[in-house]
Amino acid sequence: MxxxxxxxxxxxxxxxxxxxxxxxxxxxxxxxxxxxxxxxxxxxxxxxxxxxxxxxxxxxxxxxxxxxxxxxxxxxxxxxxxxxxxxxxxxxxxxxxxxxxxxxxEGHMPTGIRAQLDLVKGQGRIYPLDDFDNKKRGKVGLPPLPTSCDVVQKLFPAEVEDKGPSGRG
Amino acid sequence: MRYALFLGCTIPARSRNYELSARHVAGKLGIELVDVEEFACCGFPIKASDRKASELMAAYNLSLAEKRGLDLLTLCSSCSSALTEAAHSLETGGALRGHVNDALARVGLHYQGRARVRHFARVLFEEVGAEKIAQYLERDLKGLKVAVHYGCHYLKPSEIYDRFDSVEIPETIETLVALTGAEVVDYPGKKLCCGGPVLPVDEKVAMAVAKEKLDNIVDAGADAMCLVCPFCSVMYDGNQKSIESEYQKSYRLPVLYLTQILGLAMGFDRKALGLNMNVVKTKELLAPFFGKGSA
The missing domain is CATH 1.10.1060.10 (Alpha-helical ferredoxin)
Structure with a gap:
């Protein structure tokens, strides 16, 4: 280096x-x-x-x-x-x-990290599930899981708004 | 034995083969797994960006299990560490506990610190035990050469896990694999990271880390790899083809979950173990263990 x-x-x-x-x-x-x-x-x-x-x-x-x-x-x-x-x-x-x-x-974080933060605070999961996922789960005999997670809005009430520049890509 | 099954984000969306095989193995051993619909992300993916928020997510999940009087059984090593670490911090940090409980009160929960977190492999090793597991094994996996990848967060940081296995010379997973009759293959760099956490930052660096291990395992003569974490699977199974094309290599190394290996030895079929969902094909490797005409 x-x-x-x-x-x-x-x-x-x-x-x-x-x-x-x-x-x-x-x-x-x-x-x-x-x-x-x-x-x-x-x-x-x-x-x-x-x-x-x-x-x-x-x-x-x-x-x-x-x-x-x-x-x-x-x-x-x-x-x-x-x-x-x-x-x-x-x-x-x-x-x-x-x-x-x-x-x-200070407003610096890679885009991928930012995306994960937004997903968790917004939807409660880094891979939010949809009906199609549940269909695939059902096909192999796995139980369905919730497709939404409202609780995060209550856990992070002030954090949904934009926190300024997202930094580098 | 009864546990709340904590799946996390990656398993239900991308590693259904792990979930499926784990549920079957647990069922066979008489471990009752309780599904808790409200479980959300463990907090691990946001620890780097917001540690406090990560601890709150963990405490949320812990308090859901606690409310039901259950301990948590995890399949993902990252979930294990995020949940265990938060429990560890909350045990010592009075201020953090106050902050967490203020937030949890908004969703009708309260954290008291009663729920334990255990990775499935640890439960198998410590609580079920080799002797009992051996009684359920029907198929001898003799001839299968398996390289075990412990990954990082199954064992580390060691102080939060009561040092249940050695960080430098781990043995728990290899002991479990050896029960099946499969040969455990040692290789250089066994304790090294898969590179997964760097994937959202720099894909090339993450791939370079994963490549080192694939090289070492193939050179050591193993014909399959054994994992206990879906994050590691993303690197070794999901991205193996990309690594092959990036470095002009050909590994074609099947990557199995510990629960698939144990389930195979317990006599489950391909479908029950989700083997058709593994990215690197396992059919040829495992053909000797399935009777003619099996799926």
Whole structure:
């Protein structure tokens, strides 16, 4: 991976504290750069755009915008291989989730992730079922399932409206 | 043994073969599965974008089972982890619990934390047990070479699952497969992820991850793969053809659910196990185990 020049003037000194006060971020400053996470990562193995150690360092340096606007944080498959092995107890997978959640709050998320969020909050399922699905289910002897889920509107009342720019595609 | 059957999103829409075979295997073993119509998404697909909303979805489902005095039996590993993780967070997080119960009150529910979550494979291993399962096996699957893919969220994060199986040297699923007489084939990278969660972000990266495992399994000489998660099936069965054309490879590796393998050994026919719904054809592979003229 080519490392671009890091401009610390752009760093946000409060970012580390912000992260350490939230679930997943508590232990990030304990990282001593052993690279066990990188060595365990199935994504890093096939694609050098994703590098968990580098993301942790960038976050610790306060490179908030570079991290939260990046595409690479979304490449974490949340497989927990790194987290299970981290000798310093950093909850790396949960930390990646924290970064993704913060990115979404700033209006950045891939289209596919956005689509899943809208489906779950709007229809209660990522694969909403219709009568045709139930017909196919019935054919093999499976019971029918509801084709609508009104409960999500009550669970997420304020969230149905648009939340601003959907970010990259 | 009685459980609320939690299907999630992917199984009822895209993995009816898993659902069908699981229901048959459970029935044979005397496990009663109760359908709860109101169950919705477990919350896993939205954890990356909105963790709080994900936990609320999980708590909604958990409280539905709790209301009926039932534990949840899951077939999907992602559902298992989302539901178990939320239960774990709600046990320790007072503030989160308040937030969740405020929202649940709007739909007439309340979360107390009484329902347990168990993946079917874990139930088979821990609660039914190898000895009892063996009594129900009629067909010897000798000659079938199976590579087991544990996937990630069946076992991890380990702290929420009370470490019921080792993350580094897992054995539960292989033990169950071995009961059938099939040969369990070990292979490099057994614990690696299928790549599925990256599919909505970058299809090529997801496919590259899945390809690694298909290569390793075929090289190890297995003639089928065994799964316990429909997400993994999307990668290995559903997308196997795309991976083959992307990398100019030919795997033609049948991908079976654990419940299809156990069901096969229990004497069920192709139809009952939904084997016609597997994307990579299984007919040739399994022909030796079905009598002449069977479907």
């Amino acid at each position: 080519t490392v671009s020049k890091i401009d610390l003037d752009q760093a946000d000194a409060g970012f580390k504290k912000e992260l350490m006060s939230q679930p997943g971020g508590e232990m990030i400053s304990a990282c001593f750069m052993c690279r066990t996470c990188v060595a365990s990562c199935p994504i890093s193995a096939v694609n050098d755009r994703f590098h968990p150690l580098r993301i942790i360092r960038m976050a610790l340096y306060g490179l908030k915008h570079e991290v939260l606007r990046s595409e690479f944080i979304w490449l974490c498959s949340s497989c927990y291989a790194c987290q299970e092995r981290c000798p310093q107890g950093v909850s790396i997978t949960e930390f990646m989730t924290l970064l993704k959640n913060l990115a979404v709050k």
